[in-house]
Amino acid sequence: MKIRLLMPAVDSASPLQFTVSMLIDDHIAIDTGGLPYLGSIAAQRQVEHVFLTHSHIDHVGGLPIFLDNIFQPGPQCPHLYAGEATWQALEQDLFNDRIWPDLNRIATDDLVFYRKHILDAHRPVPIGNYKLTPIPLEHLVPTLGYIIQTEQSSVLMAWDTAPFVEFESIATAIPNLKGIFLDASFPNQMQWLAERSRHNTPGQFQRMVAQIPSDVRLIAAHLKPAYHESIIEELKALNLPNLEIACRDKVYEF
Numbered sequence: 001m002k003i004r005l006l007m008p009a010v011d012s013a014s015p016l017q018f019t020v021s022m023l024i025d026d027h028i029a030i031d032t033g034g035l036p037y038l039g040s041i042a043a044q045r046q047v048e049h050v051f052l053t054h055s056h057i058d059h060v061g062g063l064p065i066f067l068d069n070i071f072q073p074g075p076q077c078p079h080l081y082a083g084e085a086t087w088q089a090l091e092q093d094l095f096n097d098r099i100w101p102d103l104n105r106i107a108t109d110d111l112v113f114y115r116k117h118i119l120d121a122h123r124p125v126p127i128g129n130y131k132l133t134p135i136p137l138e139h140l141v142p143t144l145g146y147i148i149q150t151e152q153s154s155v156l157m158a159w160d161t162a163p164f165v166e167f168e169s170i171a172t173a174i175p176n177l178k179g180i181f182l183d184a185s186f187p188n189q190m191q192w193l194a195e196r197s198r199h200n201t202p203g204q205f206q207r208m209v210a211q212i213p214s215d216v217r218l219i220a221a222h223l224k225p226a227y228h229e230s231i232i233e234e235l236k237a238l239n240l241p242n243l244e245i246a247c248r249d250k251v252y253e254f
């Protein structure tokens, strides 16, 4: 399984993660922050399955633009998966004709923009050779992380989240776990803000991965751009040999 973090920036050298999304083997996306900026319309049309973690703008902000980019009249459209609360936010707060056209109102039998799927936590979704299992995270709004599994490997992604009791048992029970993409949003000195906004600091990141075997790659993601350097310094000081920082140019192979 090949994973890319879609981290758009006008300056291509920028290491900052302004908005959030990942692409799995070119056809499954999780979140849409960078999805509408993927190189070509053809590449965007290859993405047939889009899973959302939650309703915050750095995760769903690219969705209307992505749907606009790939639109073609006819029944062809991507499958869109989200939890009930995220769907409510999309339908009431985003696709409401004010922020973006209400695509359900425009849609007809021959004109479909997306196919709606409502996710339940812990109920796996099979997609070809992949299985995606949503797990509830600890965030300001109902938020899902995902266990992504193939026959060869499993990967866990958990943004946006603060530490929560079940994380360790969920993560250590995943068979063949090769990597974890985990929230590291704020530096330790902003612990107060991490607590109020339900995100991680490097200190909390360390607690969350304490029982994870050292052969599992740990990829710190969702670093707030304004604090990028200090978060990296604090993450490096953890001396975790399996730690990596989210990188836009890397293809993560599992």
Ligand SMILES: [Zn+2]
Pocket (backbone or CB within 6 Å): 054, 056, 139, 160
């Ligand atoms: Zn969020």
Ligand SMILES: [Zn+2]
Pocket (backbone or CB within 6 Å): 020, 056, 058, 059, 160, 222
């Ligand atoms: Zn976020």
